[in-house]
Amino acid sequence: MRVLVFALLALLSFASHSAEDKYEFANAERAATFKALTHELRCPKCQNQNIADSDAIVAKDLRDKVLVLVNEGKSKQEVIDYMIDRYGYFVHYQPPVTPATIILWVLPVLIVIIGFGFIVFRQKKASKKQQWNAQEEEKLAQLIKQYQRQEHNS
Amino acid sequence: MNKKLLGFIPFLIFIFLCVFLYQGLFGNPRELQTGRIGQAMPSFVLPDLMDESKQWRDSDLKGQVYLLNVWGTWCPTCIAELGYLTELREQGVRIIGLYYEQAYDPDFGDQFDINALRNEVQTMLERAGNPYQFNILDLDRTLALDLGVSGAPETFLVDANGKILLHHTGDINPRVWRAKFAPVMQELSQ
Numbered sequence: 001m002r003v004l005v006f007a008l009l010a011l012l013s014f015a016s017h018s019a020e021d022k023y024e025f026a027n028a029e030r031a032a033t034f035k036a037l038t039h040e041l042r043c044p045k046c047q048n049q050n051i052a053d054s055d056a057i058v059a060k061d062l063r064d065k066v067l068v069l070v071n072e073g074k075s076k077q078e079v080i081d082y083m084i085d086r087y088g089y090f091v092h093y094q095p096p097v098t099p100a101t102i103i104l105w106v107l108p109v110l111i112v113i114i115g116f117g118f119i120v121f122r123q124k125k126a127s128k129k130q131q132w133n134a135q136e137e138e139k140l141a142q143l144i145k146q147y148q149r150q151e152h153n154s
Numbered sequence: 155m156n157k158k159l160l161g162f163i164p165f166l167i168f169i170f171l172c173v174f175l176y177q178g179l180f181g182n183p184r185e186l187q188t189g190r191i192g193q194a195m196p197s198f199v200l201p202d203l204m205d206e207s208k209q210w211r212d213s214d215l216k217g218q219v220y221l222l223n224v225w226g227t228w229c230p231t232c233i234a235e236l237g238y239l240t241e242l243r244e245q246g247v248r249i250i251g252l253y254y255e256q257a258y259d260p261d262f263g264d265q266f267d268i269n270a271l272r273n274e275v276q277t278m279l280e281r282a283g284n285p286y287q288f289n290i291l292d293l294d295r296t297l298a299l300d301l302g303v304s305g306a307p308e309t310f311l312v313d314a315n316g317k318i319l320l321h322h323t324g325d326i327n328p329r330v331w332r333a334k335f336a337p338v339m340q341e342l343s344q
Binding site: 044 | 189256295301303305
């Protein structure tokens with residue numbers, strides 16, 4: 001039984017390995033670029049899959065094109081730009097910083113700053129209320145005395 | 155007074171979020187995907203679907219406003235829109251087909267038969283109506299990739315100078331034509 005499981009596991013790892021070996025590259029760096037790109041580029045047809053994952057015909061075409069471009073020696077960013085030229089910003093899973101999208105980066109920071117500002121503001125306001133002077137000190141002493149006497153009386 | 159106003163802020167944020175998320179429910183995620191609007195038609199040299207000795211170039215298409223309709227006989231929606239597109243042709247709209255073949259894949263050898271495809275297209279157009287001046291055959295889907303096509307049917311509106319004005323994903327029906335294409339066509343004819 002144990003032998004069988006091991007054999008199956010070995011087969012599995014072999015299968016996943018051969019799937020990646022389908023593509024050939026001049027060096028390891030290009031292979032890594034190709035892998036990163038197919039995981040980062042989004043399939044325009046089945047929108048919640050990357051092109052490595054999708055079986056749509058357009059995803060296959062994009063994979064083939066990425067392969068050609070990478071083997072031509074294009075950098076990762078050049079391939080991304082090539083795809084964005086054709087399919088729009090939509091095709092890349094990482095949105096660029098543009099005037100329209102800057103709010104995604106600025107808003108969380110703003111919320112944190114405003115939150116802390118609010119806490120500081122409240123603390124300052126609260127500490128202002130607790131001002132203490134000689135008159136109040138005297139009043140306090142008097143009150144203490146008053147209640148002490150009452151305790152004695154009872 | 156000031157405190158009361160402050161108390162309203164969370165409520166306002168809540169309302170804003172509700173409106174924002176509610177809108178998201180009805181947005182069409184396929185609307186945005188295009189990178190080619192406002193740019194020139196990519197250059198290409200591709201054969202005619204019916205006659206491989208005839209080659210079409212991007213420069214051949216210039217000089218008149220036209221629709222480039224990406225389609226295939228394997229695509230039911232494309233067949234469904236043939237009727238309305240034929241009506242548009244009768245109204246004087248110039249429609250050129252870009253044939254998007256799915257079955258052709260160099261990795262799979264010779265399962266693909268061009269003559270069978272021509273017969274199929276011929277029968278289909280005779281039955282459902284023929285809106286096309288001619289069809290360009292894009293076997294390797296290179297022009298489709300350059301145009302940012304993700305499937306079929308898709309339609310581009312191109313002006314006489316070869317500039318892409320519209321990219322529509324999905325079928326063309328009277329409602330889409332009225333809302334999206336007719337205003338631009340009107341503007342072009344003035």
